[in-house]
Amino acid sequence: MDQLLRIDMGAQGGPKVTVTEPGEYEGLGGRALTSAIISKEVPPLCHPLGADNKLVIAPGLLSGTAAAMSGRLSIGCKSPLTGGIKEANAGGQPSQMIARLGYAAIVLEGKPEDGSLYKIFINKDGVKIIPDGSLKMLGNYDLVDKLKGEYGDKIGVISIGPAGEMKMSAASIACTDMEVRPTRHAGRGGVGAVMGAKAVKAIIIDDAGMKMRSPKDSKAFQEANKKWVEGIRKHPVTGQGLPTYGTNILTNVINEAGGYPTHNFMWGRFEGCTKISGETQAELENARGGEGSATHGCHRGCIIRCSGTFYDKDGQYITKQPEYETVWSHGGNCGIDDLDAIAMLDRLDDDFGLDTIEMGATVGVAMEAGLAKFGDTQGAINLVKEVGKGTPLGRILGNGAAVTGKVFGIERVPVVKGQAMPAYDPRTVQGIGVTYATSTMGADHTAGYAVTANILGVGGKVDPLKPEGQAELSRNLQIATAAVDSTGMCLFVAFAVLDQPETFQSLIDMINSFYGLKLTADDVTALGKSVLKNEKDFNLRAGFTSKHDRLPEFFKKEPLPPHDIVFNVSDKDLDSVFNW
Amino acid sequence: MAPDIAKDHTRTAPEPHLVLHTNSDLAIIFHDLFQEGVLVDAKVGTTVQTFLCEVLGLTPQYVEERIQTIFLNGKAVDDPLSAVIADHAAIALSAAMPGLLGATLRKGSYYAAMRGEISHEGENNLHPHEGKVLLKLFNLIPGEIGSFILGRGVWLKGDSLKKFLEKRLLRLLEGCLRADIDGKSVDLKKLLQQEWPADAAVFLRVCFL
Numbered sequence: 195m196d197q198l199l200r201i202d203m204g205a206q207g208g209p210k211v212t213v214t215e216p217g218e219y220e221g222l223g224g225r226a227l228t229s230a231i232i233s234k235e236v237p238p239l240c241h242p243l244g245a246d247n248k249l250v251i252a253p254g255l256l257s258g259t260a261a262a263m264s265g266r267l268s269i270g271c272k273s274p275l276t277g278g279i280k281e282a283n284a285g286g287q288p289s290q291m292i293a294r295l296g297y298a299a300i301v302l303e304g305k306p307e308d309g310s311l312y313k314i315f316i317n318k319d320g321v322k323i324i325p326d327g328s329l330k331m332l333g334n335y336d337l338v339d340k341l342k343g344e345y346g347d348k349i350g351v352i353s354i355g356p357a358g359e360m361k362m363s364a365a366s367i368a369c370t371d372m373e374v375r376p377t378r379h380a381g382r383g384g385v386g387a388v389m390g391a392k393a394v395k396a397i398i399i400d401d402a403g404m405k406m407r408s409p410k411d412s413k414a415f416q417e418a419n420k421k422w423v424e425g426i427r428k429h430p431v432t433g434q435g436l437p438t439y440g441t442n443i444l445t446n447v448i449n450e451a452g453g454y455p456t457h458n459f460m461w462g463r464f465e466g467c468t469k470i471s472g473e474t475q476a477e478l479e480n481a482r483g484g485e486g487s488a489t490h491g492c493h494r495g496c497i498i499r500c501s502g503t504f505y506d507k508d509g510q511y512i513t514k515q516p517e518y519e520t521v522w523s524h525g526g527n528c529g530i531d532d533l534d535a536i537a538m539l540d541r542l543d544d545d546f547g548l549d550t551i552e553m554g555a556t557v558g559v560a561m562e563a564g565l566a567k568f569g570d571t572q573g574a575i576n577l578v579k580e581v582g583k584g585t586p587l588g589r590i591l592g593n594g595a596a597v598t599g600k601v602f603g604i605e606r607v608p609v610v611k612g613q614a615m616p617a618y619d620p621r622t623v624q625g626i627g628v629t630y631a632t633s634t635m636g637a638d639h640t641a642g643y644a645v646t647a648n649i650l651g652v653g654g655k656v657d658p659l660k661p662e663g664q665a666e667l668s669r670n671l672q673i674a675t676a677a678v679d680s681t682g683m684c685l686f687v688a689f690a691v692l693d694q695p696e697t698f699q700s701l702i703d704m705i706n707s708f709y710g711l712k713l714t715a716d717d718v719t720a721l722g723k724s725v726l727k728n729e730k731d732f733n734l735r736a737g738f739t740s741k742h743d744r745l746p747e748f749f750k751k752e753p754l755p756p757h758d759i760v761f762n763v764s765d766k767d768l769d770s771v772f773n774w
Numbered sequence: 775m776a777p778d779i780a781k782d783h784t785r786t787a788p789e790p791h792l793v794l795h796t797n798s799d800l801a802i803i804f805h806d807l808f809q810e811g812v813l814v815d816a817k818v819g820t821t822v823q824t825f826l827c828e829v830l831g832l833t834p835q836y837v838e839e840r841i842q843t844i845f846l847n848g849k850a851v852d853d854p855l856s857a858v859i860a861d862h863a864a865i866a867l868s869a870a871m872p873g874l875l876g877a878t879l880r881k882g883s884y885y886a887a888m889r890g891e892i893s894h895e896g897e898n899n900l901h902p903h904e905g906k907v908l909l910k911l912f913n914l915i916p917g918e919i920g921s922f923i924l925g926r927g928v929w930l931k932g933d934s935l936k937k938f939l940e941k942r943l944l945r946l947l948e949g950c951l952r953a954d955i956d957g958k959s960v961d962l963k964k965l966l967q968q969e970w971p972a973d974a975a976v977f978l979r980v981c982f983l
C-alpha cells in the first residue's frame with residue numbers, strides 16, 4: 195500500500211488519473227497523510243468548494259492487514275464548514291479494500307466545468323471514471339442499491355447523498371458497511387460538499403483478486419496481533435460494555451454528571467434520558483431481534499462490535515444502531531425521548547448524506563428559533579426532510595447550526611469555528627471545553643485516544659489535580675489522538691490501551707513488524723505533534739488566530755443546571771495549549 | 775429523572791409491601807428501576823465505601839475493580855473513603871465507560887482536573903444514623919448486583935411501580951410464580967388494578983428462584 199491515486203476531475207478533456215509513488219508522504223497513513231497532503235498542496239485561502247481544494251481519502255497504516263480494528267478511513271480537505279483543515283473518519287469496508295488495492299490514498303483534485311456527475315470504479319485492473327446522470331439526487335440507499343445492481347454485492351461504496359450534491363456544509367461522505375449499506379459516515383466538517391464540488395457521486399471499490407497486505411515480519415506481526423486481540427477482549431469496556439450497549443452506554447452516566455446538553459444546551463440533564471439510554475436501546479433491539487441487532491461490527495476485523503442494527507416494531511430494517519452522539523443530538527438535545535423517532539432521523543441523515551451531530555444541533559437551534567417545539571418528533575423529522583428536498587429553509591438548515599443561528603437571530607449556538615459541538619457540555623467537563631475551543635478541527639469529540647496520552651507521557655507528566663493542568667492535558671490528548679488517528683485503528687481501542695500498557699505495546703509492535711520499523715512511544719508522540727503542527731500551520735495561513743480558539747460567549751455567561759456552572763478556563767490558558 | 779420519593783417519611787399509614795417470587799431469568803426486567811433510581815435503607819452519615827461494602831454488601835475488590843465511576847449527588851467521586859453520604863443522597867454506580875468522557879469521569883482518573891467543577895470534594899464529618907439513599911445502577915452493574923439488592927428490598931414511588939408493572943406484566947406472568955402484598959398472596963393479573971399511593975413509597979422485594 196504505497197501509491198497515491200490522484201484523479202484530476204477538472205483536467206482538460208475530462209478527468210485524468212495519475213498513479214504516483216508516495217515520495218515525501220512515504221510511511222504516512224490516515225490522518226497523518228490527509229493532513230500532510232492538504233497542508234502542503236492546498237492553498238489555505240482557496241474556496242473550499244473551488245478547484246484548488248483537494249479531497250484526500252486515506253486508509254490507516256494498518257488497514258488492509260490482518261490487524262484487528264484497523265478499518266477506519268480518514269477523509270481530509272479544507273472544510274467548507276470551518277474554513278480550516280479537516281479530517282473526518284469513518285468505519286465500514288472501504289478502508290480495508292482501498293488498502294488491499296495498494297493505494298495509500300485517493301486524492302480528488304480540480305473541478306469539472308461540464309455539469310456532469312461522475313462515478314469512479316476502482317479494481318485491480320485500474321480506474322474508470324464514468325459520467326452517470328442517472329445518479330443525480332439519489333439518496334445514499336437508492337444509490338447503493340443501484341450500484342449493487344450494476345457491480346454486484348461484493349463492492350464497497352464511498353458516496354454522497356443529495357446534501358453533498360447541493361454542497362451543504364453539513365454534508366457527510368457515506369461508506370458502506372459489511373451488508374453494503376451506506377451507514378458509516380465521515381460526518382464532520384462538510385466533507386460531502388467537497389466531494390459534491392468535485393462532481394463525484396460515488397467511488398465504487400472492488401478488491402476481488404487482491405490479498406490481505408502482508409507484513410515484513412509475519413511471525414512478529416501475528417504474535418503482536420494475538421496480544422492485541424487478547425488485550426481488547428479481556429478489558430471490560432471493549433470486551434463487555436461496548437459490545438453489550440454500544441456507545442450509547444454513555445447517556446445515563448453523562449446525564450447523571452449533569453453534562454448532557456438538553457434543549458439546545460439549556461440544561462445539563464434530560465428528563466427522558468432513561469427512555470433513550472444504551473441500556474434501554476439494547477433491550478429494545480434484543481427484544482425485536484433480527485440479524486446483528488444489538489451487537490454488530492461496522493467492518494470486518496472489528497472484534498469489539500459496538501454497533502448494531504435497528505429494526506422497527508414490525509422487524510423492518512431502519513438503520514444501523516444510532517450511536518451515542520446521534521441519540522443525543524436528535525434526542526435529548528431536541529427534547530425527544532423516542533428511540534424509533536431517533537432511528538428514523540438517523541436513517542434520513544444517512545440517506546441524505548448529513549452529519550448527525552451537525553443536524554441534531556441545527557434542529558436544536560431551529561427549535562429554539564420556534565420552527566418546531568422541543569420534543570416535537572414529527573417537527574424534527576419534517577425539518578430534516580426539508581434539507582433532503584433542498585427547499586430554501588432546508589438549504590439554511592443543511593448549512594449547519596452556525597448559519598441557522600445567524601439566519602434566525604439565535605444567540606445560543608453551540609459551535610466552535612462554525613462546527614457544532616458534540617454531546618458533552620463543556621461547562622461540566624471543562625477540559626473537554628479546552629479541546630473543543632482549541633482543536634484544529636472545530637468542536638470535535640474524536641479525542642477518544644485521549645487516554646493514550648498518559649501512557650505515552652506526551653509533553654511530560656502533568657499534575658492532574660492542578661486546575662491549570664487542563665491546557666496541558668488537552669494538548670497531550672490532542673497529540674496522542676492525532677498519532678493514533680493515523681494508524682486506522684478504531685478509537686474505541688483506547689481503554690484497553692490505557693489500562694493495559696502491554697496492549698499499547700502490541701499496537702506499536704504491529705506497526706514495527708508490518709513495516710520493518712523500530713518505532714518507540716517517543717516516535718509515536720513525534721508523529722502526533724507533526725500532524726498537529728501541519729494542521730495548525732494550515733489554519734494559521736487560512737487566517738485563523740487565537741480569537742477563533744474560543745467557546746461561544748453563552749458558555750461563560752449562562753450557568754448550566756443542575757450544577758450551575760459556567761466555563762471558566764481563561765483565554766491565556768487556552769492560548770497555551772499549542773505551546774510546546 | 776429519579777423519582778422524587780424523598781418525602782415519603784411524612785406518611786403515617788404503613789407503606790405497602792410487595793414481594794415477588796420470580797425465576798432468575800426475569801432479573802433483567804427490573805434493571806429499568808435501577809436506571810431511574812430506587813431508595814434503599816442505609817446507614818447514612820458514613821462514607822461511600824461504607825455504604826457500598828457494609829450496606830450493599832459488596833467486596834472492596836468489587837468496588838475497586840468493577841465500579842469505575844461513582845456519582846454522589848451528580849458529582850464524580852474520586853475517593854469513596856472520604857465522600858460522606860447524607861440522608862436521601864443520590865448515588866449512581868457505573869462500570870468502566872468508553873471515550874474521553876468515560877476516562878475523565880472515572881474515580882481517581884488521571885484526567886480528574888478536566889472535570890474539577892463536578893468533582894466531589896470529600897469530607898470527613900462522619901455521624902452515622904439510619905436513613906435512605908437513592909441508588910442508581912447503570913450498564914453492567916445491575917446485572918451483577920441488582921438481584922442481590924432487590925432481594926434485600928427497595929423503596930419506590932407508587933406510580934413508578936405502577937408504570938413498571940404495566941410495562942412488564944406480560945413478562946411477569948411468564949416468570950413470576952407468586953406475589954404477596956403485605957403478606958397476603960395476590961393474583962398476578964390483579965397487580966395492575968391495585969391502588970398504589972402515587973407519590974408515596976412502596977416497598978418492593980424480589981426473591982429470585
Ligand code: SF4
Pocket residue numbers: 263285490491492493496497498499500501684685686
Ligand atoms: S468498535 Fe464500533 S466503531 Fe469501532 S470498528 Fe467496531 S463497530 Fe466500528
